[in-house]
Amino acid sequence: MLSRLADVLVPTVGRLTVTAETGPGLAPGSIIAANHTSLADPAIVLAALHRIGVQPVVMAAAGLWRTPLLGRVLAREGHIPVHRRDPRASHALDLAAAVLASGRPVLIYAEGGIPLRRDAAEAAPEPFRSGLSRLAERTGAPVVPVGQAGARRVTSGNTAKQLAGLITAPLRRPHLHVHVGAPLSLTGGHNANTRQAHSAVTAAWRTAAAQLGEPAALAA
Numbered sequence: 230m231l232s233r234l235a236d237v238l239v240p241t242v243g244r245l246t247v248t249a250e251t252g253p254g255l256a257p258g259s260i261i262a263a264n265h266t267s268l269a270d271p272a273i274v275l276a277a278l279h280r281i282g283v284q285p286v287v288m289a290a291a292g293l294w295r296t297p298l299l300g301r302v303l304a305r306e307g308h309i310p311v312h313r314r315d316p317r318a319s320h321a322l323d324l325a326a327a328v329l330a331s332g333r334p335v336l337i338y339a340e341g342g343i344p345l346r347r348d349a350a351e352a353a354p355e356p357f358r359s360g361l362s363r364l365a366e367r368t369g370a371p372v373v374p375v376g377q378a379g380a381r382r383v384t385s386g387n388t389a390k391q392l393a394g395l396i397t398a399p400l401r402r403p404h405l406h407v408h409v410g411a412p413l414s415l416t417g418g419h420n421a422n423t424r425q426a427h428s429a430v431t432a433a434w435r436t437a438a439a440q441l442g443e444p445a446a447l448a449a
Contacts, residue, residue: 235275242398249409270380277407376433379405
């Protein structure tokens with residue numbers, strides 16, 4: 230339901246386009262790694278994936294489960310709460326491994342948070358935390374890099390700016406783009422795997438941002 234709802238709601242706040250190197254669908258039990266720039270981008274990524282026939286289980290900040298209605302939806306659909314900087318964080322990887330073993334894809338945000346910048350411009354993904362590499366090494370699942378651009382045009386900055394952006398987005402309808410890259414296998418050491426995944430997601434982000442004419446991507 231969450232993926233279908235995102236695909237209905239996102240066109241009301243922006244003009245979403247999607248490109249993919251994978252063709253329709255993904256291999257069963259894939260790890261989807263996306264860049265994280267805004268509170269809006271999970272919905273945008275879910276909407277884009279839904280358009281290519283993919284409905285992942287999402288690993289997301291545990292605080293979302295305390296949000297009325299949304300928390301119930303997340304729990305009912307089996308999405309995975311991540312308790313950051315908490316001993317329970319490793320349990321999220323256990324749950325994700327079980328989901329992958331069942332053949333369902335898992336969406337993970339390896340940066341572990343949203344950048345603190347207040348402008349609406351694009352920038353390359355920040356360094357990855359260890360969870361993505363640990364999950365890939367543990368399960369052998371392929372990693373599908375996803376780059377999204379434009380979410381910061383919907384919401385970014387301080388709380389007042391984010392609310393203003395969300396309220397005005399249906400009038401502005403900014404361009405949004407998601408690029409799904411080719412799957413990769415992480416077969417090196419832990420640090421090398423993290424660098425390889427980060428590089429692939431950065432390349433997917435650069436493709437998405439270039440579609441929007443973002444200076445950061447064009448300069449690169």
